[in-house]
Amino acid sequence: MSQKEYDLISIGDTTTDVFIRLKDASVLKRPKKRGDALCMRFADKIAVESVKEIDGVGNAANVAVGSSRLGLKTGIWTILGNDDNAERISANVFEKEIVDQVCASRDKKHRTNFSVVLNFKAERTILVYHAPRVYKWPQDLPSAKWLYFTSMGEGWEKAIPGLEKYHKKTGAKIIFNPGTYQLRSSAETLRKVLALTSVLFVNNEEAVKISGLKSGSKKMLLMEIQKFGPKTVVITDGDKGAFAVSGEEFLHMPILSAPIVERTGCGDSFATGFLTALNNEQTFSDALIWGAINSSSVIQFVGAREGLLTNERMYEMLAKISIKPKKI
């Protein structure tokens, strides 16, 4: 394989997250299967327990920062807005974390994406602002061993032809972790990306949707998804851990016990650990351990970035872990 400019380039949207812990709220039952509602006094001032604003997160940014910390030469193509958050993300997150902003894009008309995460009782209710973006594939995207393609907003399909060409021209391996908007697209659109994909990361719900199966074991899900293209598929399933296939090897990796503070970034950190291990020519089985270790660290902090491990810390943790994936 010819020398590539980057180990990994991450592609997707970047956001600022504000984490708020509510106390003065209630969860009300609604009739007719409408699900529960989170309610607060209307048109009033409501004191909250804590606030934490975190710039430069989102699936693409989390994976880029995580990979860089684990020692990969990492770039990101993401679109930032015309505001202070964009400046902060650029300087205080990407530059500081040694993530190159390849083909840096600024949307002069709209602000940076922004979410407020309302933590109340066990669950998160997220107020999401997604700026309307134009996803024009950058012609000068540098070459990379791995291209991590993840969450983007409406109009993301416009990037697919560019992705196809880039894959063909550079031979980069495509890793796909679809976001909300991507999963809402038609099966046909999704399958165009899956056909290019080497490694797919999804949660259980997403796997069921992509597979088109009504029921079946994890193994059947994995096998069905493989048919669309990806040789390697990882399904993360909350407390049950990760179920994965690579070629014909089916494995289950349980979660590593850790005190949970906040779950955001759990899947991203798993993917980051996993693909860094693959890049470092670790086995499929070991890659699952790298993923689980990285996740177990991230959930011990508020926000997706703080707990991402460095290469050094990863090896310290690896030495302590005796849990291994089991065949399924």
Added chain:
Amino acid sequence: MKIEDKVFDVISVGDTTTDVFMEVEDAEVFCESRKKDCLICFNYADKIAVSEVTEIDAVGNAANNAVGSSRLGLKTGIWTILGEDMNGRQAFDAFRNEKVATDFIKTDNTKDTNYSVVLNFHAERTILVYHNDRHYILPELPIAKWVYLTSMGHGWESIFGDLSVYLKKTDAKLAFNPGTHQINSGLKKLKPFLYYTDFFILNIEEAQKILRTKDNVKTLLQKMAKLGPKTVVITDGKNGSYAIENGQMWQVPIFPDLGPVVERTGCGDAYATATVAALSYGEPIQEALKWGAANARMVVQFIGAQKGLQTKAQIKKTLQEFSGITPKKI
């Protein structure tokens, strides 16, 4: 020039916050009875789409007053407490850009900058407020014509000793526009401050709350004036504002809206700020109230408390345009 040599027109005293404004679409409002006791509700554990977000550093009553006073050409400083975080640093820069002296700003390196999320839905604001507990100790302040005291959190009354000594020593006048916490702390804690207050401004609901009465505005003005303030101004939304000074009462109507109201945050601050600025320029109270109305009229045309704050020249232009609006003796 050293700080000690400077003479300020206004020093603002109070808390600073970062405000995030969100236009919410997927929400519902349920009311117990006829638009009273309402709840705003979202799908729990779900993602809720927001159509617009604006984050604004260096706001809050004191910050709005400082920025507004500076725009009106007054030499302005602020005493406030910021956190040692990104929003605190940006607030610091924002004050500098607005030519507000930052020399007395205190940085609390143990806590974050105050932060609010303002959820706009059906033209009403539901505000999620994060107020850090602060340790308030008034620093040595330089000579100023006016001190503008406003919103602070728990423990605010502990500055009374230092503030009263400063006012006596320097002959500075005290303008007081109480914040929610200060109003809620009750008349007993407010009284010593009111005794020293030259200019007291608040809205009619706040006045009724402090005096625990449903009195009309004239009675409220008279009762408030008895507590010490030389001038009392009560604002009453669309009915305009009312003032009492030396026993004489005035009423000034609002100026016509420039367009549909966009967002009301900072309306009261703009009003109070321009009124105090006019007084500091030597205008009589009935004229000063028109400055307030002219400033408030512009602030509601923008999201956030500061964007529409006017310069002295802009105010003068508006006053000329509406020279027909005159204060009435009541």
